[in-house]
């Protein structure tokens with residue numbers, strides 16, 4: 001089922017890429033949360049997240065439903081300046097294209113297609129060697 005209200009509520013997080021920095025411990029929370037996931041403080045300020053970061057961990061799925069890209073890499077990344085995100089890779093052909101610690105950038109891409117509708121969100125793309 002389509003959850004458009006959820007997508008609408010999270011549009012700052014997913015499309016404008018806003019994080020929520022804790023005024024007490026400086027942890028950058030992402031996506032939006034009411035309390036800091038580190039210390040529980042409710043004093044959070046909106047910050048612009050970097051669109052570059054590094055891979056913390058990842059998996060590559062070769063068998064996915066038709067609405068997803070195959071193979072589908074999924075990774076947890078730490079953005080430069082803070083904020084963690086788990087999402088899909090784009091522009092990879094196999095797990096050989098990904099390694100832990102590699103620099104990536106975030107791009108907006110189609111996440112899936114269902115009932116003729118495309119769903120867009122942040123994906124991670126390996127930074128090309130000449131871009132490092």
Ligand SMILES: [Zn+2]
Nearest residue numbers: 022025036039
């Ligand atoms: Zn905190």
